[in-house]
Amino acid sequence: MKKQSSFAVLQYRDLRLFLIGLLISSVGTQMQIVAISWHLYQLTHSAVSLGLMGVFAFIPYILFGLFSGVVADTFHRKKILLLAQFLLTLSCACLWILTITHLIQPIFIYLILFFNASVMSFDTPTRSAVVPSMVPKEELKGAVNLLLLVRQTSLVLGPMIVGFLIALYGPESAYFLNGLSYILFFFMILFVRISHTPLDTKGFVDLKAVKEGILFLKNTSLISSTMLLDFFVSFFGSATVLLPVFAKELLHINVQQLGILYAAPAVGSILTGIIVSSLKKMHRPGLILLVAMIFFGLATVGFGISRWFGLSLVFLAIIGASDTLSTMIRNVLRQSLTPDEMRGRMGSIVMIFFTGGPFLGDAEAGIAAGFIGPVWSVITGGIAATLTTIWVWKKFPQLARYKEN
Numbered sequence: 453m454k455k456q457s458s459f460a461v462l463q464y465r466d467l468r469l470f471l472i473g474l475l476i477s478s479v480g481t482q483m484q485i486v487a488i489s490w491h492l493y494q495l496t497h498s499a500v501s502l503g504l505m506g507v508f509a510f511i512p513y514i515l516f517g518l519f520s521g522v523v524a525d526t527f528h529r530k531k532i533l534l535l536a537q538f539l540l541t542l543s544c545a546c547l548w549i550l551t552i553t554h555l556i557q558p559i560f561i562y563l564i565l566f567f568n569a570s571v572m573s574f575d576t577p578t579r580s581a582v583v584p585s586m587v588p589k590e591e592l593k594g595a596v597n598l599l600l601l602v603r604q605t606s607l608v609l610g611p612m613i614v615g616f617l618i619a620l621y622g623p624e625s626a627y628f629l630n631g632l633s634y635i636l637f638f639f640m641i642l643f644v645r646i647s648h649t650p651l652d653t654k655g656f657v658d659l660k661a662v663k664e665g666i667l668f669l670k671n672t673s674l675i676s677s678t679m680l681l682d683f684f685v686s687f688f689g690s691a692t693v694l695l696p697v698f699a700k701e702l703l704h705i706n707v708q709q710l711g712i713l714y715a716a717p718a719v720g721s722i723l724t725g726i727i728v729s730s731l732k733k734m735h736r737p738g739l740i741l742l743v744a745m746i747f748f749g750l751a752t753v754g755f756g757i758s759r760w761f762g763l764s765l766v767f768l769a770i771i772g773a774s775d776t777l778s779t780m781i782r783n784v785l786r787q788s789l790t791p792d793e794m795r796g797r798m799g800s801i802v803m804i805f806f807t808g809g810p811f812l813g814d815a816e817a818g819i820a821a822g823f824i825g826p827v828w829s830v831i832t833g834g835i836a837a838t839l840t841t842i843w844v845w846k847k848f849p850q851l852a853r854y855k856e857n
Contacts, residue, residue, distance in 0.1 A: 461594040466644045467586040473640025474579075475602045477537070480633025482610025484544070486714050487618060487626035490707060491551075492561055493696040499826060501558060502693050503818015508562040510811035512570035517804040524578040530646040533582070536575035537638040543568050544631030551624040569807075576803045582646050584787060594729070596783045601725040604776055607718030615711020669801055672789055677848035678741065678782045679802060681841065683809040685745050689752045689837035690813025691771070691830045692717070694821055702826070703761050716765040717772025724773040728780050738854030741781045745841040748774035752834030756827050785854075 462468050492501055524532060547564050550556040580599075587595045617625045669676050692714070699710040734740065751770035758764045790798045813833070820829035845852060 461587050461591045461598060464587050464591075466646070467583070467595055467598075469640055470583070470586065470644050471598060471602050473637040473644075474599075475606060476640075477633045477637035478603055478606030479610045479613070480630035482606050482714075483614040483617070483626040484547075484630040486611045486614045486711060487623035488547075488561060488565070489693070489696055490618060490710065491556070491623040492558060493700075495556075495558055495561075499694060499697050499818050499821040501818070502696065503815045503821070504562065505565055506690075506693065506811040506814030506818070508565045509569045510807060510815075512566060513573050513804050513807050513811075516570060516573040517801070520574040520803075521577045521798065521801060523574060524581050529578050529582050530641065530644070532574060532578045533641050534638060536571050536578070537634045537641065539571045540568060540575075541631050541634040541638070543571070544627050544634065548624050548627040548631065551622070551627060573803065576807075580802075585646060586644075592787055593784050596787050597725065597729045597780055600776065600780055600783060601722065601729060604718050604721035604725050604772070607772070608715045608722060611711045611714030611718070613711070615708040615714075618711075619707050666801070668790075668798065673848065674738075674851065674854060675786050675789060675798075677844060677851050678785065679805040681741075681745060681844045682778070682782060683805040684840045684844075685748060685837045686775075686809030687813040687816065688833045688840060689749055689771075690810055690817050690833065691752055691755055693814035693817050694826045694830065697821065697826045698764070702759060703764060705761055709761065713761075713764065713768065716768035717775070720769030720771070720773035721776035724776045725780065728777065734781070736852075736855060737781045737785070738851045741778050742841060742845050742852055744774040744777040746838055748778070749834045749836075749838030749841060752837060753831050754834075756830030756834060 489502060489505070492505065543564055550560055583595050583599055584592055614626045617629075669679075695710060695713050699705050699713060705713070728734070748771055751767045751774065755764055755767035755771065758767060786798065786802060817829050817833060820832070824832075
C-alpha cells in the first residue's frame with residue numbers, strides 16, 4: 453500500500469472532531485499555564501515558588517499514574533474523558549472566582565495545580581488510548597503525528613494570545629476562557645464515536661494488570677530506552693519555568709513579549725511537525741531522535757547564555773523543534789509496538805515519564821536558580837541533558853540502529 457502524509461487521516465470524521473475539540477481545549481490550557489506562572493511570580497517574586505509548581509503538578513502522577521492506565525483500559529474511555537473535562541471546568545471556575553475577588557494566594561494556586569494534575573493523570577492516558585480506535589491501523593502513524601501537531605499549535609496560540617489578555621484584562625481572563633474551552637471540548641467528545649472493549653479485571657484496580665504493563669515495558673527495550681531519554685533530558689534541560697525570571701530580570705521585556713517567548717519553542721515545533729507529518733517515511737528514526745536530543749541540550753545552553761531577545765527566541769525555537777522531532781518518533785514507535793488492550797496502561801506509564809521529567813525539572817531549575825542563579829541553572833541543565841543523551845546512545849545501541857518498517 454502506498455504511504456500517505458499524516459494529513460490524509462483528517463478524512464475520518466471522529467478523529468477530525470476530536471482534534472478540533474482538543475485544539476480548542478489545549479489552547480485554553482496553555483493560556484492558563486502562562487497566566488498562572490506570571491500570576492504566581494507577581495505574587496511572590498521568587499524563582500523557587502515557580503519551581504514548586506512542578507512539584508505540586510507532578511505528585512498526582514506518581515500517586516495515580518500506574519492505576520490510571522488500568523482505569524483507561526477497564527472503564528468506558530468516553531465517559532472518563534467527559535468527566536475529566538467537567539472537573540477541569542470546575543477548577544477553572546474556582547481559580548477565576550478567587551482571582552476576581554482578590555482572595556487568591558500562592559497556596560490556592562498550588563492546590564489547584566495539584567487537583568488539575570490529578571484529573572489529567574486519568575485524562576492523558578485515556579486521550580492517548582482513544583486515538584488508535586478512530587483510524588485504521590495503517591493510518592495510526594498519521595493520527596499520532598497530528599495529535600502531537602495539535603498540541604504544538606496550542607503551544608504557539610495559547611502564549612501568544614494570553615500575553616495580550618493579561619496586559620489588558622489580567623490573568624483572570626485566561627482562567628475564564630480556559631473554562632469555556634473545556635466546555636467546548638466536552639460537547640465535541642459527545643459527538644465522537646469511541647470503540648473500546650473493556651479489560652476484564654477484578655475490582656476497581658487490578659494489580660496484576662498494572663504488573664503486566666510494567667513487564668511489557670521492561671521487555672520492550674526500544675520503548676523503555678526512549679522513555680528514559682525523554683525523562684532525563686527534559687529533567688535537566690527544563691528552562692521554560694524560569695521564563696518569567698529571564699523576561700523581567702535578564703531580557704527586560706514586557707508581558708506581551710513574554711507570551712512570544714513562551715510561544716517560540718512551539719513555533720519550531722509546528723514547523724518540524726508539519727515537515728515530519730508530510731514525509732511518507734523517515735529513515736533511521738532512532739538515530740535522528742538521538743541527534744535531536746543533543747541539539748536540545750546545546751540550544752538550552754545557548755538560551756542560558758543569550759541576553760538578546762531575538763537570539764533567545766531562536767534558541768527556544770530549536771529546543772521546541774528538537775523536542776517535537778524526538779516526541780513524534782517516540783510516540784509512533786510506542787503506538788506501533790503496543791497492543792490495543794494495553795494502550796491505557798502503557799499510556800499511563802509513558803505519562804509518568806513524559807510529565808515527570810518536565811515537572812521535576814521545573815522544580816530542579818527553580819531551586820537551582822535560587823542557589824546559583826537562573827543563568828547557571830539553565831546552562832548546567834543543558835550540559836547535563838547533552839551528556840545524558842550521549843550516555844543513552846552508548847547504553848542502548850539498538851536505538852540508533854532502529855529503522856522504520
